[in-house]
Amino acid sequence: MQHIPKKSAQDFSTAVPYFSSDGLVLLGLEGVEKYIRRIRRALERRDFAAKQRAMERVQQIVQHLLVTLDDNLPSPHLRRLDSLYRYLLLKLAYINLFNDIQEIAGCATILGDLRLEWSAIFHPSERNDLCRRSQVDLARFLLG
Structure with a gap:
């Protein structure tokens, strides 16, 4: 019988791109x-x-993505990610309640901003001007 060595989590994180945090x-x-x-x-x-x-x-x-946000993230990123995930949940609840197909387009906007925010965290050397590129105005959303 052949002995198969056990792999550690670090072995998988280098071999499988989706096992890393950003993946x-x-x-x-x-x-x-x-x-x-x-x-x-x-x-x-x-x-x-x-x-x-x-x-x-x-x-x-x-x-799951919301509750697993790491408290060690830089504070502005953590607040924005938290707000974007909560806004997405509210948008999904609205779509579910009213079966509104037009509101689904708003989810794509939120997802785009989530990708931008995570990109700024995982690739700080490639940091983009998030204020200029982000599409969701959370301040306006929170004020009504």
Whole structure:
């Protein structure tokens, strides 16, 4: 019988790109995008059971991404990520409640800003001007 050596988490993080922190976040955001596309298709077909299944999964993923935010992140990034995830959850709840296909486009905007924010954290050497490029105005959203 051949002995197979055990692998440590560090071995996997170098071999599997999605095992690193930024890879896991990107994988989560890709999952969110996938389920949002499913919600759109289900609403177009008026398949409310499929919409509900996809809605439950996307909300679980976003909630998981929210509660696993690391408190060691730089404070401005942490606050913005927290706000963006919460805003996305509110947008999803609205879509779920009113079956509003037009509001799904707003989710893409939020996801774009989430990707920008994570990019600034994981690749600080490639830091972009987030204020200029971000599309979601959270201050306006919070004021109503």
